[in-house]
Amino acid sequence: xxxxxxxxxxxxxxxxxxxxxxxxxxxxxxxxxxxxxxxxxxxxxxxxxxxxxxxxxxxxxxxxxxxxxxxxxxxxxxxxxxxxxxxxxxxxxxxxxxxxxxxxxxxxxxxxxxxxxxxxxxxxxxxxxxxxxxxxxxxxxxxxxxxxxxxxxxxxxxxxxxxxxxxxxxxxxxxxxxxxxxxxxxxxxxxxxxxxxxxxxxxxxxxxxxxxxxxxxxxxxxxxxxxxxxxxxxxxxxxxxxxxxxxxxxxxxxxxxxxxxxxxxxxxxxxxxxxxxxxxxxxxxxxxxxxxxxxxxxxxxxxxxxxxxxxxxxxxxxxxxxxxxxxxxxxxxxxxxxxxxxxxxxxxxxxxxxxxxxxxxxxxxxxxxxxxxxxxxxxxxxxxxxxxxxxxxxxxxxxxxxxxxxxxxxxxxxxxxxxxxxxxxxxxxxxxxxxxxxxxxx
Ligand SMILES: [Zn+2]
Numbered sequence: 001x002x003x004x005x006x007x008x009x010x011x012x013x014x015x016x017x018x019x020x021x022x023x024x025x026x027x028x029x030x031x032x033x034x035x036x037x038x039x040x041x042x043x044x045x046x047x048x049x050x051x052x053x054x055x056x057x058x059x060x061x062x063x064x065x066x067x068x069x070x071x072x073x074x075x076x077x078x079x080x081x082x083x084x085x086x087x088x089x090x091x092x093x094x095x096x097x098x099x100x101x102x103x104x105x106x107x108x109x110x111x112x113x114x115x116x117x118x119x120x121x122x123x124x125x126x127x128x129x130x131x132x133x134x135x136x137x138x139x140x141x142x143x144x145x146x147x148x149x150x151x152x153x154x155x156x157x158x159x160x161x162x163x164x165x166x167x168x169x170x171x172x173x174x175x176x177x178x179x180x181x182x183x184x185x186x187x188x189x190x191x192x193x194x195x196x197x198x199x200x201x202x203x204x205x206x207x208x209x210x211x212x213x214x215x216x217x218x219x220x221x222x223x224x225x226x227x228x229x230x231x232x233x234x235x236x237x238x239x240x241x242x243x244x245x246x247x248x249x250x251x252x253x254x255x256x257x258x259x260x261x262x263x264x265x266x267x268x269x270x271x272x273x274x275x276x277x278x279x280x281x282x283x284x285x286x287x288x289x290x291x292x293x294x295x296x297x298x299x300x301x302x303x304x305x306x307x308x309x310x311x312x313x314x315x316x317x318x319x320x321x322x323x324x325x326x327x328x329x330x331x332x333x334x335x336x337x338x339x340x341x342x343x344x345x346x347x348x349x350x351x352x353x354x355x356x357x358x359x360x361x362x363x364x365x366x367x368x369x370x371x372x373x374x375x376x377x378x379x380x381x382x383x384x385x386x387x388x389x390x391x392x393x394x395x396x397x398x399x400x401x402x403x404x405x406x407x408x409x410x411x412x413x414x415x416x417x418x419x420x421x422x423x424x425x426x427x428x429x430x431x432x433x434x435x436x437x438x439x440x441x442x
Contacts, residue, residue: 185211312328
């Protein structure tokens with residue numbers, strides 16, 4: 001398959017996406033005042049929280065006043081289950097989504113007709129930024145349903161005017177058959193599923209039958225090393241995009257064809273970085289700060305200072321694409337994913353970055369954490385590229401030591417490496433399960 005080609009830079013809505021910063025900030029202040037007033041008047045939960053914090057809508061006069069407002073957490077939204085965070089009567093709600101609720105009560109979000117129009121526009125911006133045009137045939141392999149990934153992208157593709165194949169997730173051989181039969185040019189899914197499909201395409205020997213040129217990957221945190229692997233093995237130009245259902249869904253920020261940071265749709269979402277431990281604004285430490293969003297235009301469920309638990313940096317300087325929306329780095333870690341190994345903080349993305357920097361390591365791995373007596377043990381199962389090493393013990397040993405050294409350098413904690421046969425770690429059809437933490441069994 002041909003090498004990933006950089007698409008031409010196109011902007012869906014230059015009037016909004018390339019707005020001078022001064023005008024953008026004036027717009028943000030105007031919208032912020034309105035959203036705080038609405039939250040106060042229509043959602044008792046917000047009024048109670050603001051009253052407890054001693055702040056009222058008239059105290060919000062500039063962007064700097066934002067820090068006076070209390071945070072909203074996932075637990076707060078869960079506590080409003082199902083509809084108590086809604087600011088409009090149900091007759092104005094046209095769509096409901098919910099987070100998976102794997103760790104407790106689901107969080108429920110709603111959209112008015114205008115929210116749906118905004119979301120579709122933001123998805124069209126995202127997809128255009130990634131290089132999609134109306135000539136594309138777009139295969140959506142994200143799950144449809146309550147998860148916002150599938151239907152969010154679906155409406156975006158229709159807004160762009162490309163042809164959407166609403167395949168949904170799973171049935172991997174069928175996915176590839178559809179790519180082949182329908183001539184899909186764009187694939188939308190999680191990066192881990194993209195990697196799995198690339199492997200399967202290789203095994204089926206159908207690479208040359210496919211027309212894929214772009215991959216839009218989101219739904220989980222991934223590294224630049226994984227981007228390189230996806231571009232090489234899937235033959236697509238790979239971009240990242242970011243969002244979360246509590247804030248809207250995908251479309252909150254997206255990479256342009258420069259592949260250098262994700263432009264935040266700042267006319268709709270006001271971003272902040274805070275210190276995850278203290279909540280102090282402006283933090284941008286080694287692992288980055290925690291991203292916090294206030295929605296500026298959402299009607300059905302306005303969100304004030306939502307703590308995403310995602311860590312990232314803001315990138316300085318202008319982007320050659322012409323967009324003025326501030327860029328965030330790829331999410332370097334989710335604070336929920338942080339592992340504490342013998343007192344040291346370790347993020348799965350650090351392990352991925354270290355592994356994929358080594359020639360001969362396949363982009364499939366699994367992390368197992370256990371406890372031996374009082375000590376945490378970190379073991380990484382690493383797949384080695386097909387056909388090498390397994391016949392020669394000394395080469396295996398050398399590879400294992402090399403990976404262990406690389407991990408120890410990056411993580412500042414020792415990890416045991418086990419080399420495993422290609423195809424022996426689990427493959428995911430949605431969000432990958434990279435970490436097995438056996439300490440949680442009690
Ligand atoms: Zn750009």
